[in-house]
Amino acid sequence: MNVQELFRRLSFADLSGLHLGSEGIGTINEEDNDRMIYYANEALLRLHSRFVLRENDVLIQQLIHVTNYHFLKRFARTNEDPCPGQEIYILDKDCDPFEEDVIKITGVFTQNGDALPLNDDNHPRSLFTPQPNILQVPLPEADRVLAVTYQARHPLLSYGDLQQKIEIPANLEGALTNYIGHLVYGDRNGQENSKKASEKLARFEAICAENVINDLTNSSKSTSNIKFNQRGFV
Numbered sequence: 001m002n003v004q005e006l007f008r009r010l011s012f013a014d015l016s017g018l019h020l021g022s023e024g025i026g027t028i029n030e031e032d033n034d035r036m037i038y039y040a041n042e043a044l045l046r047l048h049s050r051f052v053l054r055e056n057d058v059l060i061q062q063l064i065h066v067t068n069y070h071f072l073k074r075f076a077r078t079n080e081d082p083c084p085g086q087e088i089y090i091l092d093k094d095c096d097p098f099e100e101d102v103i104k105i106t107g108v109f110t111q112n113g114d115a116l117p118l119n120d121d122n123h124p125r126s127l128f129t130p131q132p133n134i135l136q137v138p139l140p141e142a143d144r145v146l147a148v149t150y151q152a153r154h155p156l157l158s159y160g161d162l163q164q165k166i167e168i169p170a171n172l173e174g175a176l177t178n179y180i181g182h183l184v185y186g187d188r189n190g191q192e193n194s195k196k197a198s199e200k201l202a203r204f205e206a207i208c209a210e211n212v213i214n215d216l217t218n219s220s221k222s223t224s225n226i227k228f229n230q231r232g233f234v
Helices: 003-012 019-024 030-050 170-186 191-213 226-231
Strands: 055-061 068-070 102-109 128-131 134-136 145-152
Touching: 003 030, 003 170, 019 030, 030 145, 030 170, 170 191
Parallel strands: none
Antiparallel strands: 055 145, 068 134, 102 145, 128 134
C-alpha cells in the first residue's frame, strides 16, 4: 500500500463523511494532504510500538569514558555536521546510515555472538536501558564493539510524496485507518466528533486485540552478528 491508496481508503470509509475526505469520492483534498501524512506517521508509530513490525541492528563502538550510549544521529559516523569534540560511537555507513528509528532496545551481543543480559540487577555483566533509546554500559571495554538489535519505527513518510510505500501487514491496515480517523475526529469540535473519535479508537483497539489473540502478526528478526559480518569484524 502506498500513501495514495491509504488516502483512497480513508476517503471511501473512515473519513467519507468529511469535506477533507472529498466526501467519499476516493481522494483527500490536496490542501489537507500534509496534515493527513502527519496523522499517518503518528498512527504508524502507535502500531510499531504495539507490535514488533520492524527490527534493525547497529554497531556501537565502546569508549572507556562513556557509559551511556544515546541512539541519536549526532553520535553516528555518518553525521555530516559533527560538533567539535563530539563523541562518535555509532558505526554506520553511508550506504546504511543510522535513521534514529529506535523504539526499544531488544538485545545486545558481543563480537563472538554472545547475548548480554539486559536490565538484570543481579547479573554482574548486565547492561541497562534507562531510556528506550539509551544503552547503559556500566563497565565499557575500550575498542570493543557491541551489536544492538532494536524494535524500530516505520520510516517517516515524507510530505508531498503520494507514491511512497507504507509497509505494514495487511491485517493491520484497518487499525491504521481507524487510528487516523480517531486523530482526525479528535481534533474537531463538537460532541458528535468526539463520539466518532471514540468509536474509531475502539475499533483500532479491537483490531489490535484480534491480532494478538490469533497471533497474526509476526516480527521480522535480524541475526545478531549480521552487522559484524558486513563490516568485517568476524
